[in-house]
Amino acid sequence: MTDIQTISTRSVFAASSTALKALLLRDLTVLRKTFREFVLRTLIQPFLLCFVFLYVFPKIGQAVGGTHTAGAVSFATVLVPGVVGITVMFQGVQSIALTMATEFGFTREIEDRVQAPCPIWLVAMAKVLSGAAQGLLAAAIVFPIASVVHAAGVTAQLNLHWLVILTFVPIACVAMAGMGLTLGTYFEPRNIGLMFGFVILPITFLGGTYYPWTHLAPVKIGAFHWLQTIVLVNPLIYVNEGMRAAFTNAPHMHLYVVYPVMIGFGALFLYLGLTNFRRRVLA
């Protein structure tokens, strides 16, 4: 009867919380080791965006921003929060989707990671948490740069709304990390190019980085504002509108729409990502 001897184990809760700490500690160690690369890869896209749009374009007289009407905000004011938004999104893709793809793919590291003495979903959640933290860090690095790189005379009207910054930015970071998890577990490693072409690019260009959502109204067929309607499925729209509310006084989508939808996207992505992760790991 007692031929099977039970070896004392720690409770799942105790083992899981130390495991979570160790998983985050591991990611922090890797981040510290690769901090220079992290900063460079975080800065390159925002720097180029600001350089081309806010320095080169004004210098060569390229018209960006359309015909200014009274009360219109400058293009720089539109772009700077957009750059922060797109940075947070790319961080989610880079720190999670691409890492997951390699770890599921040729390195098979995931095989070992899921042997951590905790439920499998927690392994994925640890990735989301460290991805979100990296998103926050990236936003903090990018914001000052984006507000500084521009030609003389081009200025972004920045007004910091701390309550929104402290609440919205973390939510957006978690939601985008969740999107990274969903994409990273959905696309096979060999199809990662497809992910960039058919998901990341459309999200980026139709995500309201270069224009506020409120300004899309003139694009319509008859009375139907088709573009403004279609882009509502794009999570980046809400990230950027929220960033606009956080960093500027420019017109933006109502916050009572932005917050719940952003939280909704976050929950959806976490659900999809964790489900996919489980499906990929277990047979």
Added chain:
Amino acid sequence: MTDVIIRTEGLTKVYPGMDVAAVDGLDLAISRGEIFGLLGPNGAGKTTTAGILTTRVIPTGGSAFVAGIDVVRHPALAKQLSGIVSQQNTLDRQLTVFENLYFHGRLFGMDKTTSKKRADELLGAFSLSRWSAASVYALSGGMAQRLMVARAVFHHPAVLFLDEPTAGLDPQSRLALWEMLQELNATGQTVMLTTHYMEEADQLCDRVAIMDHGRILALDSPANLKRSTGADTIVTLKVSDAREELVRLLEGLIGVVEVRVVGTSIAVHTRDMDHVVPRIVNVADEAHVEILDLGVAEPSLETVFINLTGKELREV
């Protein structure tokens, strides 16, 4: 018998969309302190069995316990008790050799000091101290394998699982790994491994379960399994033509236990037979059959497998 550390009852796995079971009603009892091997060709169900025991595969029937813990109901608890070396290199590429061990310790609840100490200790024991600060990319296949074993035993698991541990290793590293596993076993470590190398099962394991099509065909010590063939010497002939007359003549020889024909190769199982080779050669002459090649060997686990399944281990 000593206490049982792994027990499965009617363990079954049918993968979705498949009409045959990968593991088919497996009953297994592995004792503490054993080196236990699952031997079989690819697709026999070894890796699926190990996968269930290590919580990565969810069975469709039956139950499995590791150290008294139901691995299906309590996977997170079961993982505390298992150390796993998988077929592929799963080392953390972004960490150094030392860090791979250190963070494993932290993951399994060791504090900073304990984990550091244990990492240094194991790097020494596995002759990896020199590589402590190196990237895991710098390691050869054999060294990476050693590090994976060190990582797997780092948290003193109740069972060390190895899935095809020497697949793709050079012969020297293979021998080194066998030695290492025997040393670990001498300190009381229970080891369960899957393999399709009969030499590995033979040399390393206390007991071997021969598997095919998800079932266990035989389970015993390698010596007993080989004894069960009833032969002590096996002569393998490669002939120009394996005609029936030759087979009949061979079967008529005193001391021949069994004659098996696979294509143009004939395996003559003999027992207590003198002058085995000349007598067989004479018989071949008598039957006007030319012998192209001839080999003499003791029965191996391969012989056992062929006896049980009628096919060779390697052919699948």
